[in-house]
Amino acid sequence: MHVVLVADHAAINGGQAKVAIESALGLAARGARVSLFAAVGPVDPRLEAAGIRVVCLDQDDVTTARSKLAFAAQAIWNGTARRTLARELAACDPRDTLVHVHAFAKALSPSIGPALRDAGLPCLYTMHEFFLVCPTGGFYAYPEQRICHRRPMSTACIVANCDARSYPRKVARMIRHAGLVQVARLPELFSHVITISDLQEGVVRPLMPPGTVFHRVDNPIAVAEAPVHDGAPGDFLFVGRISTEKGAPIFAEAARRAGVRAAFVGDGPQRDDLAARYPEAAMCGWRDAAGVQALMRQARALVFPSVWYEGQPLTVYEALACGTPVIVSDACAGREAVIDGETGFWFRSGDPDALAAHLRRLSDDGLATRMGRAAHDRYWTAPLSLDAHLDRLEGVYETVMRAASARGHAGAAAEQALATV
Structure with missing residues (x-):
């Protein structure tokens, strides 16, 4: 299997990138052919050492952008990411390639959607946060300091000043979200979605298209088993x-x-x-x-x-x-x-x-x-190890590939039936 991982960052700068990169290394160690497509460098040196193909656009994210206006345009629709990803996917063998998207909202933008759709490869998305269904990504109203229960992009959502910084930034994010839904059509594209908690699935399920298949895959953590501290408890x-x-x-x-x-x-x-x-x-x-x-x-x-x-x-x-x-x-x-x-x-x-x-x-x-x-x-009866994560992930990949193959066979049969009419 050839797994193409798509993420905003090519080095660990937080939880999303950590899961993407650690799973890339783990899959490669298990013998899978792995590629990583990312917008923001630097590139984690372990990736290429493990034989993983890395395509990094060396673009900015919000923390490094010198021009906030230019970055806003990139975040809404990153044309470079779309074109480069399209070229990469066009070179992949559709019989054994799967695309797994971990992140797009910090740099890649929803523009990856047309590239994924045109390639026609099986794909899935890990819901590390909520940007696929919520314009600000968190279902949280910062000025009110409470969870936001407004339906995304409803009138109540549009007029709400819920962004962490300003309403103009909320407007830019709503423009991006409109492109995500109406142009890129990402929720329709990702018919398979990985969630990382029951609460998360409960929040997003009503907002995703009917028929979306949800898979639970816990993220791995790196903690060595050791005896419990036997001194007096501290702070x-x-x-x-x-x-x-x-x-x-x-x-x-x-x-x-x-x-x-x-x-x-x-x-x-x-x-x-x-x-x-x-x-x-x-x-x-x-x-x-x-x-x-x-x-x-x-x-x-x-x-x-x-x-x-x-x-x-x-x-x-x-x-x-x-x-x-x-x-x-x-x-x-x-x-x-x-x-x-x-x-x-x-x-x-x-x-x-x-x-x-x-x-x-x-x-x-x-x-x-x-x-x-x-x-x-x-x-420690069921630790969230990297091996446990990879076992579950490989099972999901097999399910997604089988579903894509079944759809392909059904489509070919339908075309053959029409040809005989």
């Missing part, structure tokens, strides 16, 4: 972007009300404000993966207070794998990993008093230790 830990939608202010306030210390690992737009308002909180900055996991193993609990849906928050699974209980918002997909009262707690989203109550409970060393051991034992 309550937050890991990630320190921002409003991630619930960072809720955690800081809940920790103060509970009389415990909040430790933040990461950075973001709310860091300085929270450091000033809550001087008792520890701001630890970014750490590498090994450093984060070392802190998790010593923590009393990971607190994941996100107030939006999320996709599949891997931080939650990493903590459980490290033997750390998790206190998670009941509005986000992270709740699916936590057994309430056994491996952690759910709390009412956005409610610092509800979170504070669980912080007080887990101030008990014995309870924190028991929950940590339960979390560790339960996670």
Whole structure:
């Protein structure tokens, strides 16, 4: 099988690119022929070393663009990406090639749609976020600081100022979304969609065309199995972007009300404000993966207070794998990993008093230790390893290829029947 992976970035800069690149390397190691088509460099050196063909356009994303206006045009319709992808796919053998799209919204744009359709190759899409169905990609109203339940591109959606930065940027994103639906017709094109949580599938299923086939494939995480920390539990830990939608202010306030210390690992737009308002909180900055996991193993609990849906928050699974209980918002997909009262707690989203109550409970060393051991034992009965991810992914690929072959045979039979009339 020849697998063509399509992503915005050719190096790891976040969760989407990490999954795409790690799966590319894993598939190549299993003997598949793999190509990666991306807009933004640099290229991860491991890809070419593994024999993976990489086509990188060396374009900008929003973080590197010198001209915001030029980048807005690229993000709405990237003509270079369409033409180059069309050439690449035209050279592929339709009998054994499958195209797997991981991301398009940060640089490639919906222009990949016509290239995919013209190639006629089997394709599928992983829903790492919600850009395929929501113009802003998150079903979150930033000014209101709450999950958005408006139907995408309805009148209520169009007039809502829900973007993180400004309404003009929301307008640009709506223009892109109109092109995605009306010109590229991406929702129709991706008749097979991979989702990464039950919550995510529940949100997007009503918004996708009837007949869309959904496949659940958990993302892999890289945590080595190790004994549970046998010392006294440490601080309550937050890991990630320190921002409003991630619930960072809720955690800081809940920790103060509970009389415990909040430790933040990461950075973001709310860091300085929270450091000033809550001087008792520890701001630890970014750490590498090994450093984060070392802190998790010593923590009393990971607190994941996100107030939006999320996709599949891997931080939650990493903590459980490290033997750390998790206190998670009941509005986000992270709740699916936590057994309430056994491996952690759910709390009412956005409610610092509800979170504070669980912080007080887990101030008990014995309870924190028991929950940590339960979390560790339960996670390692079915770990989210790269091998497990690849096994499931290969099964989905076979299903998609069989469906495409059946459609091809049916089409050929219909043409033959017409020819005999």
